[in-house]
Amino acid sequence: MLVHPLARQSLIRSPFRLRLVSLPKFPPLSPLGSLRLNSTQPSKLSSKSLFDPSVWTVPNVLTYTRIIATPFIGYNIVYGSPIAALSLFTYSCVTDFIDGYIARRFNMKSVVGSIVDPLADKFLMTICTVSLAYVHSIPPIIATIIIGRDVMLSLMSFYYRFKSLAPPRTFNKFVSIGQYPTISVHPNFLGKLNTALQMLYIGSLVYRPLLESVVSGAAFDGLGLVVGATTLLSGANYVFNKNSWRYVK
Numbered sequence: 001m002l003v004h005p006l007a008r009q010s011l012i013r014s015p016f017r018l019r020l021v022s023l024p025k026f027p028p029l030s031p032l033g034s035l036r037l038n039s040t041q042p043s044k045l046s047s048k049s050l051f052d053p054s055v056w057t058v059p060n061v062l063t064y065t066r067i068i069a070t071p072f073i074g075y076n077i078v079y080g081s082p083i084a085a086l087s088l089f090t091y092s093c094v095t096d097f098i099d100g101y102i103a104r105r106f107n108m109k110s111v112v113g114s115i116v117d118p119l120a121d122k123f124l125m126t127i128c129t130v131s132l133a134y135v136h137s138i139p140p141i142i143a144t145i146i147i148g149r150d151v152m153l154s155l156m157s158f159y160y161r162f163k164s165l166a167p168p169r170t171f172n173k174f175v176s177i178g179q180y181p182t183i184s185v186h187p188n189f190l191g192k193l194n195t196a197l198q199m200l201y202i203g204s205l206v207y208r209p210l211l212e213s214v215v216s217g218a219a220f221d222g223l224g225l226v227v228g229a230t231t232l233l234s235g236a237n238y239v240f241n242k243n244s245w246r247y248v249k
Contacts, residue, residue: 070128145232149231
């Protein structure tokens, strides 16, 4: 075959070159196809707040055990097991003192503790009061005052907590007290005195079957009146004293 001289020179000077074009790589198909979840995506319900060290301090753990023990106290009161009820009640009172001491002595105070500790006390008092009222061991008016104050404080805690959260206010942020601290509760002397008197009064009523031989009924009634009065005063203090609720900056 005859080739033109110019064409021959062009072929010699410009030889053919093969260029490989890389194709895009596709991931292998899984049995679930497009429904396969990406494990690298963060979960919507983060566990960071659950494992926050401020949530699991020694004082807070003691508080959690009081909360767990409380329903068993009420059960033993209703079903006539005063020894078991008193033992668990004594444990709750002792741990309430110990966790406060540890928090102050070893600088373990936390926003979570300032909220959970009084709520645990209110839960204990409410369960015991309802149980004692069920077995007719406490005057209805005193039971109403104690429960009414505790319900009011719980509603106020929820209100201030929700109000102090930065938008967007979500349920996850609301319950993540350790991760999103916004408000702390600071009871004064009257509130602490009332809590101590309530524990003494409720404890004496729990132990009353064993105390009736040495303590008159008038003593129980008098202590009940004192508890009722201090409960009303301390409840009013939480409503009108702004220093009882402090926003965390």
